[in-house]
Amino acid sequence: MDEFLIKFSGKKSKYKELQEHIKHLIISGALPHHYKLPSIRKLANKLDVNPVTIVNCYKSLEREGYVYTISGGGTYVIADNNLTNLNEDFIDQSSTHNIKYDLASSSPSPLFFPVKTFKNLLNEVLERDGGFAFNYQESEGYLPLRQSLQSLLTEYKIKVSHHYIHVITGGQQGLDVIAKTLLQEGDYVFTEEPCYPGAIATFSSRGAKVIGIPIREKGIDLVILEKELKKYNPKFIYVMPDFQSPTGYLYDLTHRKKLLELANKYSFTIVEDDHFADLNYSQTKLPPLKALDINDNVIYIKSFSKVFMPGLRLALLVAPPLFNEPLQEAKQFSDISTSGFLQRTFDLYLRKGLWNEHVNKVKLIYQRRCQSMLSALERHFPSCVKFSKPQGGLSIWVQLPEILKAKELQKVALKKGISITIGDDFFIQRKENFFRLSFTNLSEKEIEKPIKELASIIKGML
Amino acid sequence: MDEFLIKFSGKKSKYKELQEHIKHLIISGALPHHYKLPSIRKLANKLDVNPVTIVNCYKSLEREGYVYTISGGGTYVIADNNLTNLNEDFIDQSSTHNIKYDLASSSPSPLFFPVKTFKNLLNEVLERDGGFAFNYQESEGYLPLRQSLQSLLTEYKIKVSHHYIHVITGGQQGLDVIAKTLLQEGDYVFTEEPCYPGAIATFSSRGAKVIGIPIREKGIDLVILEKELKKYNPKFIYVMPDFQSPTGYLYDLTHRKKLLELANKYSFTIVEDDHFADLNYSQTKLPPLKALDINDNVIYIKSFSKVFMPGLRLALLVAPPLFNEPLQEAKQFSDISTSGFLQRTFDLYLRKGLWNEHVNKVKLIYQRRCQSMLSALERHFPSCVKFSKPQGGLSIWVQLPEILKAKELQKVALKKGISITIGDDFFIQRKENFFRLSFTNLSEKEIEKPIKELASIIKGML
Structure with missing residues (x-):
């Protein structure tokens, strides 16, 4: 983690100087997307500063959309322009870096990948086959x-x-x-x-x-x-x-x-x-x-x-x-x-x-998230908005009244840190009043808030 | 290595019984291509037999084309139909399993891949990015x-x-x-x-x-x-x-x-x-x-x-x-x-x-193999056969007199355990008197023998 070493000039507060430095590392690409930043304790020791300095620095980076935190799991460099979603769904959401609630990406959550097991197997293969x-x-x-x-x-x-x-x-x-x-x-x-x-x-x-x-x-x-x-x-x-x-x-x-x-x-x-x-x-x-x-x-x-x-x-x-x-x-x-x-x-x-064990594990997680999103939709969305009630998969398909455009909703939602995938490109005969909500990347507890927010935006558009 | 455990019936010699057993493991796919068989000592211990039994078994498997040995490096399951070459060069050499001298494949030799280094890096990436x-x-x-x-x-x-x-x-x-x-x-x-x-x-x-x-x-x-x-x-x-x-x-x-x-x-x-x-x-x-x-x-x-x-x-x-x-x-x-x-x-x-270090290492190895093959060609091939004198790459391009067909040479060579890549498919206007010799998979010392053999086949065809 030598790249984090800086000499503080003393011209600004330490957390600001460190923030500028890390921002530069991110923009220059020296820190890859989803790179896990050093823990607060470790970096504070390394730089010989108060841990609060690091906390403030990381918080500020998060507010500005350069990093995201996983509760109890550390702080990570955000993907540039949220490109991971772009690739998958070809939707331009580059207008913001600051997505707090990713309902757009239907990629499975990396938190549930069997990384340790797979790592052992990678090593086993190399031991065996060279x-x-x-x-x-x-x-x-x-x-x-x-x-x-x-x-x-x-x-x-x-x-x-x-x-x-x-x-x-x-x-x-x-x-x-x-x-x-x-x-x-x-x-x-x-x-x-x-x-x-x-x-x-x-x-x-x-x-x-x-x-x-x-x-x-x-x-x-x-x-x-x-x-x-x-x-x-x-x-x-x-x-x-x-x-x-x-x-x-x-x-x-x-x-x-x-x-x-x-x-x-x-x-x-x-x-x-x-x-x-x-x-x-x-x-x-x-x-x-x-x-x-x-x-x-x-x-x-x-x-x-x-x-x-x-x-x-x-x-x-x-x-x-x-x-x-x-x-x-x-x-x-x-x-x-x-x-x-x-x-x-x-x-x-x-x-x-190991396959079935993994499938059963993630199925349970996503099933709960699905239910949680469906019940939030029931509670908050106005009745003129229809949505699918899937018994599988990773997302819910939503139909707005024809007078509304999903693109408009997307724009306003992005400003509030919520990303959705609009349906336009899924149609050969273009329709503009559909969008998709994925529940892969938010925990059961987190789902309510962005759904409530979306509902309120929709109500405002009606 | 439990798959190697067998109960000897006593109806045949132990090495024969073991050989049948391993053959079955290979044909059924239970042992993957290039799988490294247990060392002689280990397997002898495991099965409680004389090491000579294992030696005879492995030798016999090799003669029959089920495995190959790397001098000092163990015994490996051969790739089915030598498919690795097929993929690359689209040449059907399935008529034999028993290739002792692979001059067909221009794949780099797996023996020089930086496996250990790469393994460490794979682990480092997973530690870092999860x-x-x-x-x-x-x-x-x-x-x-x-x-x-x-x-x-x-x-x-x-x-x-x-x-x-x-x-x-x-x-x-x-x-x-x-x-x-x-x-x-x-x-x-x-x-x-x-x-x-x-x-x-x-x-x-x-x-x-x-x-x-x-x-x-x-x-x-x-x-x-x-x-x-x-x-x-x-x-x-x-x-x-x-x-x-x-x-x-x-x-x-x-x-x-x-x-x-x-x-x-x-x-x-x-x-x-x-x-x-x-x-x-x-x-x-x-x-x-x-x-x-x-x-x-x-x-x-x-x-x-x-x-x-x-x-x-x-x-x-x-x-x-x-x-x-x-x-x-x-x-x-x-x-x-x-x-x-x-x-x-x-x-x-x-x-x-690490890139340049690796390049310099393999370059030296392949350069020597190239020189070794060129000088063997000079010594043994009749002067009516022309060949390129490359200053790089992994193979030499050979032109037979027009009356000869490379395909004929390939056939006879295969019977002697030598594989070559014929040139036919490299031409849009088909020519049949060219072939390619790769020097990636044989050591400097090994190269002479198959070249001499090829020369003698060509002389017989003239």
């Missing part, structure tokens, strides 16, 4: 991991040989290799509407025409879907049957089966994106489409970003035999292979049976 | 790493702000995002010929037409290039000025400057792929095109796979201002972001000033 852990890996994935994944998938009733299981560098890469394999200029693709904007962008960038089919509480609108199927001949339809992003809706069994029937009748492929199936807070678990897919019409992607850790960039893809080789080739030409080192470590994690 | 190390990262890359890379690039005379430096998931992803950004169906792309097949495949898969311009010892053929430029209007030309893959040729300063002039005159972009500039065994260091690029015509990719460790999947891309945002967007839609955990660790590696 340099080979850092060599090229097969582009379809590290064989033992594919076998572990085969066994994991049986828990979701998906029975498939590891020959059809591909390790990919995150769910987004799955969409990319599928687009590369199946799409050519002018092809049609159907998606749910609203839909994850990263998917729409990926399909469009291959020159495909994307048609949105409305999603309802129990699944995609099958009547409209069949009507559109009579007009167009889509290469595939992209769906998230479990806690769809952004709505949080869950397909019932009827919608699942009917969608598979339609795929057979109209000969299209279904791309099933499973980010959230593990975060199911209800008692009923429905089989993924892939588990019901007797005709090999489903390409299945399971991401480990939302339930586990996004920084690993790990997901799996299950290919129908017909597309198995082309998808592998597309993956190979995308990035050769996914990091073998991270694959080996994740393999060990699965083999040691 | 769960945040595993969160989403900005899609352009972890800011402190981009700043470290900015400083690293000045050593190559490339002066560019970190705003134009993107962290990407390996060099291949660089080609992919460039293709996504610049190419549409029917566009023309020029490459050197012969050329890395992964590049040709990536450009073709966007519907581009790839035209090969011959590469000579001092760089791309400028006369033919200009002739073709008058006929076509390529979106970009893809080149490797430093130790081109597969030829190992090095552009001289004239060729570098002239290429930049042509780019200006005919308005095309240059994609400069730097895999090998660090592995320069000569005394002269030429500036990369990007360092001479006053007109912002060059997109520069620097891979850390060949010189450092491929399993990290890390490379950097320098974008001209015009393409800065579109390239970042294409990266984002490819895999959101490169693993933040690995980025943070590599950043620490650079900040601790």
Whole structure:
């Protein structure tokens, strides 16, 4: 922590001088995002000042939006322009650094990542494999991991040989290799509407025409879907049957089966994106489409970003035999292979049976946060504002009266230190009165306050 | 190592029974590729047998191609079908498991990866950043790493702000995002010929037409290039000025400057792929095109796979201002972001000033292996066989007389446990009498034998 050493000039108060110094370290990038600042006691000792000086300095940095604190967990450098959220949701919130209540990011909370366990496994892999852990890996994935994944998938009733299981560098890469394999200029693709904007962008960038089919509480609108199927001949339809992003809706069994029937009748492929199936807070678990897919019409992607850790960039893809080789080739030409080192470590994690334990732990946490947010919404939001009541996932989808724009709400909320994700980009036919609230990054107790604040802003807009 | 425990039935000799058991563990995938088997002493103790039993068992497994030994370094499970090579060079060598002399793979040798150092840094990052190390990262890359890379690039005379430096998931992803950004169906792309097949495949898969311009010892053929430029209007030309893959040729300063002039005159972009500039065994260091690029015509990719460790999947891309945002967007839609955990660790590696030390170490090793292979080629190969005399990189490019096919040589060599990479796929206008010999995976002493063997096969074919 030598970078914190300064010679006080005595021209300003010590806490001010130290604050300027740390600000400079942050702006210059010398302290990375989310860097944990030294504890108050340690830094006070190091600089030989009263701990109160450090307390004042850190508080002041926090007020100015350079750092954030985790109660009992220390002080951290904030991400520049809150970029972590930007990346994920493509929403510009750069107008402020000073977000106290992050309801925008649906990234899982880093506080619940199994860091210690994973660290031990990283070391175990390096002890075992040495340099080979850092060599090229097969582009379809590290064989033992594919076998572990085969066994994991049986828990979701998906029975498939590891020959059809591909390790990919995150769910987004799955969409990319599928687009590369199946799409050519002018092809049609159907998606749910609203839909994850990263998917729409990926399909469009291959020159495909994307048609949105409305999603309802129990699944995609099958009547409209069949009507559109009579007009167009889509290469595939992209769906998230479990806690769809952004709505949080869950397909019932009827919608699942009917969608598979339609795929057979109209000969299209279904791309099933499973980010959230593990975060199911209800008692009923429905089989993924892939588990019901007797005709090999489903390409299945399971991401480990939302339930586990996004920084690993790990997901799996299950290919129908017909597309198995082309998808592998597309993956190979995308990035050769996914990091073998991270694959080996994740393999060990699965083999040691740690997966379910982790899932159960985070499920409980997020379930409580979800309930806490839902009840705050019930209490504070005016009745003209509708919101989903998801039984899984990491966020709630909110619909304002049509006369209101979510963007306006976002602007005012940001000034009060609250970030939300507006819905505009999730629509192909743009709608401006929707927004998404995520409950991943606030504790149960913290959730009430920003919801109350949002409610009061909305009431003021009405 | 409980998986090695067996109850001997007594029906066969103990070493045979153990061998069957381990074979089963390997085939079933219970032992991953490159898994280090227990030491002879340890396993003998564990199973309460004579060490000779283990020695015989391991030797027999090696003869059958299930394991390989590193002299003084233990016994390892072989990669299934030698897939590591397949991924990289797309050559099917699955006809044998029993490769004693790997001259095909130009992957760097895992024996020289700085595993211990890197392990310490991985732990340091996790101590410092905790769960945040595993969160989403900005899609352009972890800011402190981009700043470290900015400083690293000045050593190559490339002066560019970190705003134009993107962290990407390996060099291949660089080609992919460039293709996504610049190419549409029917566009023309020029490459050197012969050329890395992964590049040709990536450009073709966007519907581009790839035209090969011959590469000579001092760089791309400028006369033919200009002739073709008058006929076509390529979106970009893809080149490797430093130790081109597969030829190992090095552009001289004239060729570098002239290429930049042509780019200006005919308005095309240059994609400069730097895999090998660090592995320069000569005394002269030429500036990369990007360092001479006053007109912002060059997109520069620097891979850390060949010189450092491929399993990290890390490379950097320098974008001209015009393409800065579109390239970042294409990266984002490819895999959101490169693993933040690995980025943070590599950043620490650079900040601790370990890069040059590593480069100097491996450079010396590979330089000696290069010399050793060149002198073996001089001694043994008939004079009708031509080969490059590279002053850098990891392999030598060999030209057989036109009546001979490299594929035939490959077949016979494989039977003798020698793998080579044939040149066919490196050509757009297919030629069949070229092959590539890599010297990464054999020690100086080991190189003579397989070269002598290859020479004798070639002489037999003449």
